[in-house]
Amino acid sequence: MDKINDFRILELTVSGFKCFQEPGTFHFDYGVNFVLGDNGMGKSSIAEAIAFAFMGTGFFGEKTLDRLHNGEAKEVFVSVKLADESGEVHELTKTRKNNATGITYDGYTIRQTDLYNLFGGKDLFLSMLNPLYFIETLGTDGRNLLEKFLPVVSHEAVLNELPEEVRESLKDENILSPETYLKNRRAEIRELEEDVIYMQGQADLLESNAKKTGTELETAKAELAVKNTRLHELERFLPTEEQKADLRAEMAQLKQDSANCAERKWKLADDISKAKLNLQKIKNIKYDLSEDAEISKMKEELEAEYVRYDKAAKMSRQIHAGQKCALCRHEMTDKEALAAKEELKRLIDQCISKGKALKADLKRMERTKTAELQALQKTMAAGGSNLEKIIAEMEAEYQSITENGIGEYLRCLETKLEYGSLSQEQAAELDSLRQRCRELENEIQRLTETLEQPDVKAQIQDTQEKIEAKKRLVDDALCYMGKKNELLFRPVQMNKVQIVLSEAQKTTGEIKDVFKFTYDGKDYTKLSLSEKIRAGLEVAELLKRLSGRRYPTFLDNGESISVIDNVRPAGQLFIAKVMKGQPLAVLHKKQNASDSGRKAA
Numbered sequence: 001m002d003k004i005n006d007f008r009i010l011e012l013t014v015s016g017f018k019c020f021q022e023p024g025t026f027h028f029d030y031g032v033n034f035v036l037g038d039n040g041m042g043k044s045s046i047a048e049a050i051a052f053a054f055m056g057t058g059f060f061g062e063k064t065l066d067r068l069h070n071g072e073a074k075e076v077f078v079s080v081k082l083a084d085e086s087g088e089v090h091e092l093t094k095t096r097k098n099n100a101t102g103i104t105y106d107g108y109t110i111r112q113t114d115l116y117n118l119f120g121g122k123d124l125f126l127s128m129l130n131p132l133y134f135i136e137t138l139g140t141d142g143r144n145l146l147e148k149f150l151p152v153v154s155h156e157a158v159l160n161e162l163p164e165e166v167r168e169s170l171k172d173e174n175i176l177s178p179e180t181y182l183k184n185r186r187a188e189i190r191e192l193e194e195d196v197i198y199m200q201g202q203a204d205l206l207e208s209n210a211k212k213t214g215t216e217l218e219t220a221k222a223e224l225a226v227k228n229t230r231l232h233e234l235e236r237f238l239p240t241e242e243q244k245a246d247l248r249a250e251m252a253q254l255k256q257d258s259a260n261c262a263e264r265k266w267k268l269a270d271d272i273s274k275a276k277l278n279l280q281k282i283k284n285i286k287y288d289l290s291e292d293a294e295i296s297k298m299k300e301e302l303e304a305e306y307v308r309y310d311k312a313a314k315m316s317r318q319i320h321a322g323q324k325c326a327l328c329r330h331e332m333t334d335k336e337a338l339a340a341k342e343e344l345k346r347l348i349d350q351c352i353s354k355g356k357a358l359k360a361d362l363k364r365m366e367r368t369k370t371a372e373l374q375a376l377q378k379t380m381a382a383g384g385s386n387l388e389k390i391i392a393e394m395e396a397e398y399q400s401i402t403e404n405g406i407g408e409y410l411r412c413l414e415t416k417l418e419y420g421s422l423s424q425e426q427a428a429e430l431d432s433l434r435q436r437c438r439e440l441e442n443e444i445q446r447l448t449e450t451l452e453q454p455d456v457k458a459q460i461q462d463t464q465e466k467i468e469a470k471k472r473l474v475d476d477a478l479c480y481m482g483k484k485n486e487l488l489f490r491p492v493q494m495n496k497v498q499i500v501l502s503e504a505q506k507t508t509g510e511i512k513d514v515f516k517f518t519y520d521g522k523d524y525t526k527l528s529l530s531e532k533i534r535a536g537l538e539v540a541e542l543l544k545r546l547s548g549r550r551y552p553t554f555l556d557n558g559e560s561i562s563v564i565d566n567v568r569p570a571g572q573l574f575i576a577k578v579m580k581g582q583p584l585a586v587l588h589k590k591q592n593a594s595d596s597g598r599k600a601a
Contacts, residue, residue, distance in 0.1 A: 003117065003118055003119070003120070004084045004085070004118055004119060004549075005085060005548055005549045005550065006084065006085035006549065006550040006551075006571065007082045007083060007084045007085070007551065007552075008028070008030045008082060008083050008552065008571070008572045009028050009050065009080055009081070009082050009552055009572060010027065010028060010081045010082060010083055010089065011025060011026065011027050011028070011079075011080070011081040012025070012026045012028070012046065012049060012050065012053075012078070012079070012080055012081075013025045013026075013077070013078070013079040013080075014045070014046075014049045014077065014078050014079075015073065015075075015076075015077045016069065016070045016073030016074065016075050016076045016077055017045065017048075017049055017052070017068060017069070017070060017076050017077070017078055018042065018045040018048060018049075018067075018068055018070060019040065019041070019042045019045055019070070020042060020045060020070065021070045021072045021073050023077070024042075026046065026586045027586065028572070028574075028586065028588075029572075029588035030083075030572060031572065031573070031588070032573045032575065032588070033572070033573065033574050033575070033586055033587070033588055034558075034575050034576075034577065034586070034587040034588075035574055035575065035576040035577070035584075035585075035586055036576075036577055036579045036582060036584070036585050036586075036587060037578070037579055037582050037583055037584035037585060038578065038579060038580055038581055038582055038583075039578055041582075041583060041584040042584050043556070043576040043577075043578075043584065044059070044556055044576065046554075046574070046576070047059045047129075047130070047554040047556055047574070047576065048068060049078045050080065050129065050552070050554065051126060051129060051130070052065070052068060052076075052078055052094065053078045053079075053080045053092055053093075053094050054080070054092070054115060054119055054125055054129075055112075055115070055116075055119075055122045055125055055126060056094070056101065056112050056115075057122060057126070059126075059129075059130055059133075059554075059556070060126075060130065060132075060133060060136075060137050061122060061123075061126055061133065061137050065096065068096075069096065074097065075095055075096070075097040076094075076095060076096040076097070077093075077094075077095050078093070078094050078095075079091065079092070079093045079094075080092045080093075090105065090106050091104075091105070091106060091107075092104075092105050092115075093105075103115065105118075119549075119551070120547065120549055123138060123141075123142075123145050124145060124543065124547060124549070125551060127142075127145070127539070127540060127543050128540050128543055128544060128549070128551040128552075128553060129551060129552060129553060129554050130536075130554060130556075131533055131535075131536025131537045131539070131540050131553065131555060132532060132533065132536045133536075134536065134539045134540070134543070135517055135524060135532075135535065135536060135539060136532075139515075140514075140515045142515065143515040145543075146492070146543070146546070147488065149543070149546035149547050150488055150489065150491060150492070150546065151488075151491065153484055153487045153488045155175070155176060157487060158480055158483050158484045158487060159171070159480075161483050161486075161487065162479060162480060162483055163479075166476045166479050166480070169472065169473065169476045170473075170476050170477070170480060173473065173477075175477055175480060178477055178480060178481040178484065178513075179481075179513060181477055182474060182477050182478070182481070182513075185470050185473055185474050185477065186474065188470055189467055189470050189471060189474070192463050192466055192467045192470070193467060195463055196460055196463050196464060196467070199456050199459055199460045199463065200460060202456050203456040203457055203460065206456065209450075210451065213447055213450050213451055214451065216443075216447055217444060217447040217448065217451070220440050220443050220444050220447065221444060223440055224437060224440040224441065224444065227433055227436055227437050227440065228437060230433060231430070231433045231434065231437060234422065234426060234429065234430045234433070235430075237419075237420045237421045237422045237426070238418075238419065238420040238422070239416065239417060239420045243420075244417055247413055247416060247417045248417070250413060251410060251413050251414070251417070254406050254409060254410050254413070255410065257406060258406045258407070258410070261406075268394055271394055272391060272394045272395055275387055275390060275391045275394065276391060278387060279384060279387045279388060279391065282380055282383065282384045282387070283384065292369055294365060294369075295362065295365055295366060295369065298358060298361060298362045298365065299362065301358055302355060302358040302359060302362060305351050305354050305355040305358065306351075306355065308347070308351050309348060309351035309352065309355065312344050312347045312348045312351065313344075313348055315344055316341055316344040316345065316348070319332070319337050319340050319341055319344070320332075320337055321333060321334040321336075321337045323337070415427075478502070478511045481502070481513060482501070482502055482511075485501040485502070485513075486501075489501065491546070492542060492546075494538045494539070494541075494542055494567075495538055495566050495567055496519055496520045496534070496535070496538065496566050497517060497518070497519055497535050497538040497539060497542075498517070498518045498519075498521075499515070499516070499517060500514055500515075500516040500517070500518060501513065501514065501515065502514060503516075517535060517539075519531050519532075519534065519535040528560075529557060529560045530560040530561045530562075533555065533557065533560060533561055534561065534564065534566050534567070537553070537555070537564065537566070537567050537569060538566060538567045540553055540569075541567050541568075541569060541570060544570055544571065550570050550571040551571060552571060552572035552573070552574060553569055553571065553572070553573050553574070554574040554576070555573065555574060555575045555576065556576045557576070558575040558576050558577040559577045559578050
């Protein structure tokens, strides 16, 4: 769908909408249309129906639509026939039932966003339809809508219009967004001002504490002098450097002797542990001929011969003439039985002979092995006894090794190295004096640094100069913003309406960015209803001119205006007026005024 820049409403049909429970149809002229009737007859409802049909809202952009639904009807129905700039007629229909809205355009189902694209969006459409919408509903947001249709003003163009000193001040500043720039600079000024307040407090505190700090410093120095005098008296009893060297040499030799003793004891302990482990292994050795591999093998061979013998003897007893073979079922003859028995007898004799030989060998081997084990047991027993003697000797040597008081003597030398010939009480006093002197030195350093704090007043002066510099930048940026607004809104020319873009604050005198309207030199908030309507008509005509779209304008409360003399509305115009005791009627400017209602119109 192509966007529509100009259209006229030809016909409006409503039902279930506000006071219109039953369907009602209204026909309109291309030019001026008077909507007449007494209060409550539906004049404003026609304006609401047009806004609802095109933008899905009320006349003032309200999103809550329940109030538009007639309580006695099941469905809201609004249909608009319109003619575009080419004269082509279109039909827009919108229904609402159970909070669900349906939209058709020329018979096709569309979405509300499609209508926004077609007619330029809600704010633009309602600003033309409702003369009060732009100023009263959009407020400051109207500036964004208006700027969409204004030519872009470049940074360079603004700088060229500024005085030389302002242009030089802002040449290196990034002020593409003056509002953001001003916000940031003002935040920096507030932060610097807070820093000044803090530094002034610090300066006052330093000044009030200066005398106290000086007194504390002198007291600490005096105490340190006394403590150092006593410390020097005690240090005369400390060993000289030559004495310290002799003491250190003696201590080194004692430490070496102590280390040698410790090393010998450690080695003896390791040897004793290993010897005890070997002794335990000897004691755990067991000798058993049943575990001998050769004897076990010979017993297995002898057992195998016994098995062969038993098997052959059993078979010999079972063989007889007439016995049938288990495989071929051949019946054995006497001769075959005798031959078989003789063969088995030879096998039995062999088993007996081999068994006797194996048995004799087994006995000889067992005697030999037994003798060897007995000899080995005697040898191991003797070795174990010797190992026990060795362990006992090593343990005795371990117990005999001591440091012979080396550790205690070393501690005495260390005390002498640190405190010389001082007594125990004097040594404790020396440590206490040293600790107190360190504390006093740290305290003196801290107090000295406190007195040597940087010049806070100079910092305050420097910060105040920065504040003034940033304030000058703010003033220059305001000048820049004013000039930019002047250039941006130069195309905005209206008859009696003026747009106020900046004003001075009453309390601070600071120039702030605003977006307000005046009519005939008066603030909009102080205008009468008729003046507000006239001002709104000028803004609506401005938007038509800037956007290139010419949409209908609906003037509600038309009875408040006797004549429209400040602007000539372009496009279709609706004027709603209260006619006491009259039913709702739509009259066209060109119609003959034959009855009383028309005469009144």
